[in-house]
Each structure stands twice: as C-alpha cells, then as structure tokens.
C-alpha cells in the first residue's frame with residue numbers, strides 16, 4: 001500500500017463559482033481511504049473530471065456553514081444513493097448542519113443503501129474528531145464570520161523497521177516481532193537483554209496535512225500546525241486587498257505564506273481565490289516572495305506528498 005497522500009482539488013474558488021473555478025471542495029486520499037473536505041456546489045462534476053472514485057468515500061469534513069463550503073452535500077448524497085454506494089457517510093461539522101440537511105435528505109434522499117451519520121464538533125474547541133488504525137484528524141479553530149475550523153490530518157507513529165540480519169543473528173521467534181516493531185527489547189533464553197535499537201531502524205516519519213479555510217490571518221495557529229508536509233491555506237485576496245481581507249475575515253496570499261514560513265511547512269497550497277481576479281499570477285508571486293514552495297490550486301489539480 002502506498003504511503004503517499006494525494007490531494008485532489010475539486011474546487012479552488014470561493015463564494016462565486018466561475019467556469020474554471022468551482023466552490024471549495026478537496027479530496028484527500030491517504031492509506032487507501034478517501035476524505036472529502038468541504039463540499040461546494042459542483043464538486044460532483046469535478047470528481048467526474050478528475051476520475052475520482054467516490055465509492056470509497058466514508059467521511060466528510062465541513063469547515064464552516066457558508067454556502068460555498070457545503071451546498072454540494074445533498075446533491076452528492078443523492079448521487080451516491082443512485083450509484084449503489086454502500087459505505088456509511090459520516091459528516092463532521094458544526095452542530096447546526098444536521099438540522100439544516102435533515103429535512104432535505106428526508107425529502108430527496110430516501111431509500112439510501114447507507115446511513116448518514118452526523119458527528120457534530122464544537123468549532124471553538126480543539127478536538128480529535130476521527131481516529132483509526134493509521135490516522136487521526138483534529139479540529140483547528142479559526143477566525144471567520146461564522147464559527148469555523150480547519151482540520152489537521154496526522155499519521156499515527158509508525159512501527160519501527162526490523163533489521164533482518166539482526167533478527168536472524170539472534171534467532172528471534174516470529175511471535176516476538178510485533179512487540180519489537182513497537183519498540184520492545186528482546187530477552188534471550190539466557191536472560192540477556194538485546195536492546196531494540198540493535199534490532200530496528202527508526203520508522204519513516206509520520207505525515208501531516210493541514211487544511212485552513214476560511215480565516216482571518218491567525219498567527220497563533222502556527223504552534224498547532226508545525227512541520228506540515230502539506231499546508232493548505234486560503235488566499236482569497238491579493239495584498240492590495242489586505243483591508244478587505246480583514247473586514248471579511250479572510251487572508252491574503254502573503255499572509256498564507258507567512259503562516260507556512262513560520263510553521264515550517266514543507267509545501268504550501270493556496271486556494272479559495274476571490275472571483276474578482278481574472279488571473280492569479282500576482283497572488284502566486286506574492287505568496288512565493290515569502291514562501292517559495294507555494295503551489296496555487298486550480299480545479300482538477302492533484303498534489304502528492
């Protein structure tokens with residue numbers, strides 16, 4: 001199984017969709033699982049265009065309840081129902097979403113072959129909202145016009161790598177290996193302790209993906225998102241609109257890049273561009289002047305890390 005993460009941009013625009021930039025929607029593929037992060041109107045079309053197979057989709061994370069981040073949900077769920085989807089859809093969001101969606105789902109999406117399970121979170125608190133064998137997802141409270149959370153996807157610490165020659169040299173039985181992979185020492189029949197560091201090598205580092213949209217420039221998040229392999233940060237405006245960004249609780253590209261620089265991100269991905277820009281070259285340049293490892297999103301872009 002590949003340990004690579006894949007981020008597919010299904011919508012790189014903001015409030016008003018344009019023909020080449022739909023509203024916010026992002027698919028994260030990790031450890032053979034598929035997570036949808038925000039679900040703007042039109043995401044289904046981009047999912048077709050990017051040949052994204054949604055049959056494995058199980059969890060949807062909604063950052064906040066603005067239309068451009070969640071209006072695609074009913075359409076998506078209706079389509080999943082028609083295409084024989086069987087995996088339950090678990091929606092993680094602010095609590096109000098359940099009451100907003102439920103009447104529409106009851107009316108439009110009857111006889112689904114799967115359940116819709118709502119997992120409300122408190123957008124003002126840092127919480128662990130998903131955990132399985134390999135991954136953990138935490139919320140990251142942001143500052144926007146309505147309660148908003150970013151999400152931190154982290155791989156759990158991995159097992160140590162066995163050194164085959166040493167395992168053979170000490171004649172270690174197979175049943176002992178799971179414990180040694182977890183860092184345990186080996187005790188021989190004579191009672192000699194063979195330290196784990198003689199038997200194993202360090203595991204490959206755990207990956208971290210951080211998603212921050214939408215938010216005012218918020219330097220205090222830096223300590224929570226340090227060393228991300230990939231940081232997605234909204235960059236709705238160019239620097240000349242810095243006051244508008246502040247007024248509407250959004251960020252500029254330069255501010256996004258500052259967060260990436262100060263949090264020691266390996267890669268910055270910017271998106272959620274305002275529809276006022278016919279092209280975003282200026283925005284990209286502003287971000288790159290602070291953080292050269294910046295990728296500007298466009299619909300359909302796939303990023304591996």
Ligand SMILES: [Zn+2]
Pocket residue numbers: 064066144214
């Ligand atoms: Zn918003």
